Amino acid sequence: MVVRRGLRSFFITLALYLVSSGAVGYFMFHAQHGSRGLEARGGLQESLRVMEDELKELTTERKSWEQRLALMRDEAVDRDLLEERARASLGRVHRNDVIIMGR
Structure with a gap:
């Protein structure tokens, strides 16, 4: 027992x-x-860096667009900007213009 x-x-x-x-x-x-483990944290931090870089680029682009819109919103419209937009939308070019293709 x-x-x-x-x-x-x-x-x-x-x-x-x-x-x-x-x-x-x-x-x-x-x-x-695991999916929320220590190894997954490294991947999340890398994707966070990529997203932060993209955010910086988009913020810069937004500031550029805001600056261009500010020129259009003033009481006196910037003539150069107006001419540029008119030529771009109509597809017309003056014979003495030099065209530099961008984007």
Whole structure:
């Protein structure tokens, strides 16, 4: 009887240790390799850098457009800008103009 109790308590203790170490191993594995783990954090930080660079470019472009619109909104419209827009929309060019294709 004493041997059975000792053997039973040994196996119960061993089973508890195995189950708890399995659970800890499972959670540690997913903390490292899971979709929200440490490895995924590096990918998210890289995509954040790319998005921040894109935001800087778009902010610069927006400021450029705001500056051009400010010239159109004033009481006196900038003649050069008006002529540029008219020529672009009509597709006309003066014979003495030099055309530089952009974009």
